[in-house]
Amino acid sequence: METYKLFLVEDDPAIARAIENHLVMWGYEIARVKNFDRVWEELAAFSPHLVLLDISLPHQNGFQWCEKIRKSSRVPIIFLSSASGSENIITAMDLGGDDFIPKPFDLSVLTAKVQAVLRRTYAFQGTQNQLEHKGVVLDLTASTLTYQGQRLELTKNDFRILQVLLENAGHTVSRSQLITRLWENDSFIDQNTLTVSMARLRKKLEELGLSGFVVTQKGQGYFVP
Amino acid sequence: MLLRYLKDHKRLLIALPVLSGIALLLFFLYGLPLDAFFYGAAVLLATALLLFVIPDFLSYSAKVTTLKHLQDILPRTLEFPQWTGSLPQEQLAALGKTLCEELRTREVQNRKRQDDLTDYYTLWAHQIKTPLAAMRLMIQSEHGPGTEALLQELFKTERYLEMLLGYLRLESFTADLRLAHCEARKIVKDAVKKFAPVFIYQNLELNLEEFSNVILTDEKWLCLVLEQLLSNALKYTGQGSIIISMDEKDVLTIKDTGCGISPEDLPRIFERGFTGYQGRQDKTATGLGLYLVKQVLNRLGNSIQILSSPGKGTEVKLFLHREELGSGIPR
Numbered sequence: 107m108e109t110y111k112l113f114l115v116e117d118d119p120a121i122a123r124a125i126e127n128h129l130v131m132w133g134y135e136i137a138r139v140k141n142f143d144r145v146w147e148e149l150a151a152f153s154p155h156l157v158l159l160d161i162s163l164p165h166q167n168g169f170q171w172c173e174k175i176r177k178s179s180r181v182p183i184i185f186l187s188s189a190s191g192s193e194n195i196i197t198a199m200d201l202g203g204d205d206f207i208p209k210p211f212d213l214s215v216l217t218a219k220v221q222a223v224l225r226r227t228y229a230f231q232g233t234q235n236q237l238e239h240k241g242v243v244l245d246l247t248a249s250t251l252t253y254q255g256q257r258l259e260l261t262k263n264d265f266r267i268l269q270v271l272l273e274n275a276g277h278t279v280s281r282s283q284l285i286t287r288l289w290e291n292d293s294f295i296d297q298n299t300l301t302v303s304m305a306r307l308r309k310k311l312e313e314l315g316l317s318g319f320v321v322t323q324k325g326q327g328y329f330v331p
Numbered sequence: 332m333l334l335r336y337l338k339d340h341k342r343l344l345i346a347l348p349v350l351s352g353i354a355l356l357l358f359f360l361y362g363l364p365l366d367a368f369f370y371g372a373a374v375l376l377a378t379a380l381l382l383f384v385i386p387d388f389l390s391y392s393a394k395v396t397t398l399k400h401l402q403d404i405l406p407r408t409l410e411f412p413q414w415t416g417s418l419p420q421e422q423l424a425a426l427g428k429t430l431c432e433e434l435r436t437r438e439v440q441n442r443k444r445q446d447d448l449t450d451y452y453t454l455w456a457h458q459i460k461t462p463l464a465a466m467r468l469m470i471q472s473e474h475g476p477g478t479e480a481l482l483q484e485l486f487k488t489e490r491y492l493e494m495l496l497g498y499l500r501l502e503s504f505t506a507d508l509r510l511a512h513c514e515a516r517k518i519v520k521d522a523v524k525k526f527a528p529v530f531i532y533q534n535l536e537l538n539l540e541e542f543s544n545v546i547l548t549d550e551k552w553l554c555l556v557l558e559q560l561l562s563n564a565l566k567y568t569g570q571g572s573i574i575i576s577m578d579e580k581d582v583l584t585i586k587d588t589g590c591g592i593s594p595e596d597l598p599r600i601f602e603r604g605f606t607g608y609q610g611r612q613d614k615t616a617t618g619l620g621l622y623l624v625k626q627v628l629n630r631l632g633n634s635i636q637i638l639s640s641p642g643k644g645t646e647v648k649l650f651l652h653r654e655e656l657g658s659g660i661p662r
Binding site for chain 1: 463535
């Protein structure tokens with residue numbers, strides 16, 4: 107499997123370091139800008155699959171760099187910025203940005219958005235809206251699960267839970283992380299609802315022969331090995 | 332005014348009979364015909380009135396009216412007009428002019444001082460976002476036992492920062508205002524999502540009812556109001572739920588099952604710095620949240636009503652209906 111290369115343009119060292127450490131843990135190759143005078147040159151040399159771009163930078167700002175990059179490249183760009191008014195977001199999109207993450211942000215949001223943009227840009231036709239893991243295929247547009255030829259319809263919430271777990275396959279996702287992700291998708295569930303959903307989801311997976319697909323880590327959360 | 336005119340010229344008025352008396356006496360002592368005196372006096376009096384007194388009175392009257400008018404508008408304009416008249420009058424006018432200039436200068440200086448301070452705080456608030464964002468990322472990377480609690484405290488800090496930025500932007504409210512037709516539920520969703528971690532941490536339920544009202548408002552200011560109200564509701568609700576609904580008259584209701592507000596405190600909750608019973612209990616209330624909400628709503632032209640049952644909960648009603656003026660607003 108190809109290792110995706112991410113180019114990080116962020117001038118605050120603490121934030122840059124935290125982002126780098128986290129994304130490296132997720133199996134990405136990260137390069138950070140060394141000289142903020144030569145962002146384009148360093149980017150071109152690294153040839154990344156995706157660029158994470160802060161807006162307030164020394165020398166030229168993120169918008170200016172985006173314009174420069176867009177002159178010769180369609181590489182996906184995700185903006186990160188504390189200047190998050192809607193005018194800034196609109197400008198970012200108009201200049202060719204692919205997404206915008208306002209600061210302060212959660213690492214899980216960063217990971218999810220990076221994954222989404224990479225999938226949109228590089229996944230093969232037909233697999234762009236799919237998540238696959240150990241033979242289980244989630245169709246993100248139809249909200250269905252397919253395994254060994256059998257298709258399962260899931261409720262919106264149950265599907266979303268499974269999607270988050272699959273996006274984080276191999277890593278533990280805490281209950282609060284799960285609930286937060288569902289809230290981001292307008293499902294305002296609480297702890298009880300999550301418990302009920304998990305039970306229902308597991309029962310359905312069992313029916314497909316997938317018992318043990320989702321593992322509970324006591325006190326920590328859930329994960330899909 | 333005539334009486335006052337006479338009073339102001341009383342020396343002349345007294346001089347008239349006195350001098351006439353002396354002239355009469357002279358005529359008498361010289362044995363001159365007295366009717367010549369009376370005739371002369373009458374002619375002189377008539378001439379005086381016509382050519383001097385009446386024009387003088389008119390000029391006096393005009394000046395009095397002008398100055399009365401000036402009394403009303405000067406405090407606002409601080410512009411002292413040109414003045415011609417007697418030397419003492421012109422000196423007083425010059426004095427008035429000097430004072431007006433001084434006041435204008437001071438106003439400009441104060442304005443600048445205030446703007447400088449606001450600019451500084453705004454810059455500071457933006458600067459501090461960076462270390463806060465860094466802390467958030469670093470805490471999340473740790474996944475320790477204290478992570479959740481730390482993130483809650485960090486969240487509170489970020490909320491206080493948002494409140495400060497809200498205050499600073501109040502100054503330039505009209506310049507900032509952008510009215511548009513918005514889906515009310517979307518704005519509520521945006522506000523509510525920011526508080527997901529708090530709902531989860533405090534294990535509170537959110538019931539966001541379905542409604543499809545479209546209202547004419549400024550999205551970011553309304554969002555600020557909602558965030559502040561949610562922050563309050565969450566702060567004072569230990570268990571239970573928060574229900575958000577909206578009726579067909581565009582009245583948005585936020586209802587919580589919290590500790591409520593006592594009837595003695597209720598009339599004063601929008602006062603600047605008022606912390607009420609609950610606030611003083613836990614020492615974390617600033618008394619500024621609802622004050623900010625009221626300030627924003629006043630400027631938006633929307634009203635708010637708060638009902639509460641101590642021990643049961645609080646209900647906040649926002650009246651978001653706005654009459655459309657004429658046909659100029661495109662849908």
